[in-house]
Amino acid sequence: MKAMILAAGAGTRLRPLTNRLPKPMLPIIEKPVIEFILELLSKYDVKEIMINVSHLAGVLQNYVRSGYRFGVRVGYSFEGHFEKGQLVPEPVGSAGGLKKIQEESGFFDETFVVLCGDAIVDFDLAEAFEFHKASRSVATIVSKEVQMDKVSNYGIIVSDSSGRVESFQEKPPAEKAKSNLANTGIYIFEPEVLEYIPKNQFFDIGGELLPLLVQKKERVFSLDTKIDWYDIGRNSDYLEILAKALEGEIKGFKPSGKEVTKGLWRGTGSLLEKTTKIITPVYIGPGSVIEKNVKLEGPVMIGANCRIHEDVELSNVFLGDYIRIKPGFKAKNLLITPEYYVGSDGKGGMIADSNLKRYVSDVRTMEANPADK
Structure with a gap:
């Protein structure tokens, strides 16, 4: 066939x-x-x-x-x-x-x-x-x-x-x-x-x-x-499927990285402060850094080479690669990339045109603007 x-x-x-x-x-x-x-x-x-x-x-x-x-x-x-x-x-x-x-x-x-x-x-x-x-x-x-x-x-x-x-x-x-x-x-x-x-x-x-x-x-x-x-x-379907993948509902699928505790996967080179509060399932991509007093309430996916600053709270949030989340940001039911965002209702837009731009930036631009580190 x-x-x-x-x-x-x-x-x-x-x-x-x-x-x-x-x-x-x-x-x-x-x-x-x-x-x-x-x-x-x-x-x-x-x-x-x-x-x-x-x-x-x-x-x-x-x-x-x-x-x-x-x-x-x-x-x-x-x-x-x-x-x-x-x-x-x-x-x-x-x-x-x-x-x-x-x-x-x-x-x-x-x-x-x-x-x-x-x-x-x-x-x-x-x-x-x-x-x-x-x-x-x-x-x-x-x-x-x-x-x-x-x-x-x-x-x-x-x-x-x-x-x-x-x-x-x-x-x-x-x-x-x-x-x-x-x-x-x-x-x-x-x-x-x-x-x-x-x-x-x-x-x-x-x-x-x-x-x-x-x-x-x-x-x-x-x-x-x-x-x-x-x-x-639809966009909302995509967010639901990402959640199912982390929750183990997609047959034969397992996130990469090391499962350090049940439902917590960490990619190579990722850093996690001891003060981080985690409710699994959570995936932290390779090279990503989680600063102190961060709360991650699964399902949460953090892509590669991200930086999550202190006092951030994320619940049912999926981040693409190379994203910086600035201190104090709190979000639920979102997918975020360096360019755009999508909510669980399927609605979304460009980061630059939204209120999210105060909290979300592309890590790759940080070297060009050292004062924003």
Whole structure:
């Protein structure tokens, strides 16, 4: 089986998180989302993988490269064009991306799996493959039951008792939902589905290809299987996933560094004053310094080479690398980088344009302004 990872989206709902990073490169503590996906595919011996890229394509490609260190072989399909010596992103949709690859290389010559690049997933891919073959399906959708009051956040699948898909509902209100089976964005396809995708136009899998296959009476099935699925659709989702990672809820994930006491991880070269009050889980990145009388109430993540000055209190706060927090700052439910911040409500902005600028600065600028040390 081959695989396709969808990674061409601009991530507009995740701005400012995606101003400098494509969604699959958002780090879960230190590990990008794309790495979780590659490890899953390698685990099930899926070795040949295509990734479509567009927005900030070079960032992802420079990290993953050939896929060798993940035990896989990776190729890339850039969606866009050159203009005046610059790469201009021009996504063609999730299904359009499949068609483009097939037209250019004929890559999809056997059963293949498609996964979204902005979600952490863990499920039995072998079981899903067996179900797909046993159902004689041309398309199998991996689904997950969600609470009825959450159905309006998802694409919903309506299927019969055998799992054959009858229709779809896009983010229906709870009172109108005919099912609580959410589309996880994971699909297993036979190559013949590509015949239904038009050439050279934007075309989507969930909104266009799958409904077309059902309309044409093709065998499309939904598999409701046990799956861990953490979808980063909004800024608030990202903060929740960071917290789950530190709390040990993401299977197989453990922060780097030394776990000096249960739930407290320290990177190499980090310094921690004895007066620091810690309620775990807390991660302190390499080279970071925590001064006296600081309170860290987990989940808290402090990136590499940060400096947290005295009398600071942080609760459910996630700091990027090279951040200085000035004395007396108190914060809850925030993600902070040297450039921007995001709250648990999903709202955020630039540090320079907010009240946070009085307390937050980039450690790397301190040498240029010694008086501010």
